[in-house]
Amino acid sequence: MDKKIIGRKEKITLPELGLNLVWAKIDTGAYTSSLHAEEIREIELNGKPVLTFQILMPSHQKFTGKTLTFEKFRKKKVKNSFGHAEERYLIETKIQLAGETYRAxxxxxxxxxxxxxxxxxxxxxxxxxxxxxxxxxLGKSHRHKK
Structure with missing residues (x-):
């Protein structure tokens, strides 16, 4: 498969999170991708643990205004940008980048x-x-034609 060339920052869509064409920084130094979230809580809903959180896009000064709920999630130990290990919640969601859609x-x-x-x-x-x-x-030149 041919690899597509992308730049150091790209506009992506995370449809399940309600984010359309928002900027993401490409970080080849990080193994796992990360997303800004606030009010992250693990709660019980109908007898099952669920993860709730809100996403805020500081670079856009825009709050999506809704609390997202994920039934499938896990915790993962990661090193933060200062090299310290911390435990974070991890979710899987659909991403659209450079004309491709996949889960990440x-x-x-x-x-x-x-x-x-x-x-x-x-x-x-x-x-x-x-x-x-x-x-x-650079991904904009790879977008799906409508």
């Missing part, structure tokens, strides 16, 4: 102090994309 894993963390709300790590990129660090939004 994201850890949830408070990225309000960071410039980018979404990081795409190597696990999503591997086997699909090459990164041209001198460019941004």
């Amino acid at each position: 894993e994201f850890t949830l963390t408070d990225r309000s102090s960071m410039k980018n709300s979404i990081l795409l790590g190597r696990k999503i990129l591997r086997g699909r994309f090459l990164v041209d660090v001198s460019q941004t939004n």
Whole structure:
């Protein structure tokens, strides 16, 4: 399969989260992708554990305004940007990038102090994309034609 070339930042869509064409930073130093989330809570609903959270896009100054609920989730130990291990919740959701749609894993963390709300790590990129660090939004030329 030919790999598509993407830039250091790309516009992605996360349809199950209600996010359409939002900026994500491509982070080849990170293995797992991460997403800014707040009010992250594990609660019981109808006798089953569920994960609820809200997503806020600091770079867009936009709050999606809804609480998202995931029945399928797990915890994962990850190293944060300072090299410290921490446990984060991990969800799987649909992602659209450069004309492709597939399922991908994201850890949830408070990225309000960071410039980018979404990081795409190597696990999503591997086997699909090459990164041209001198460019941004190259994926738009690969979008599905309507």
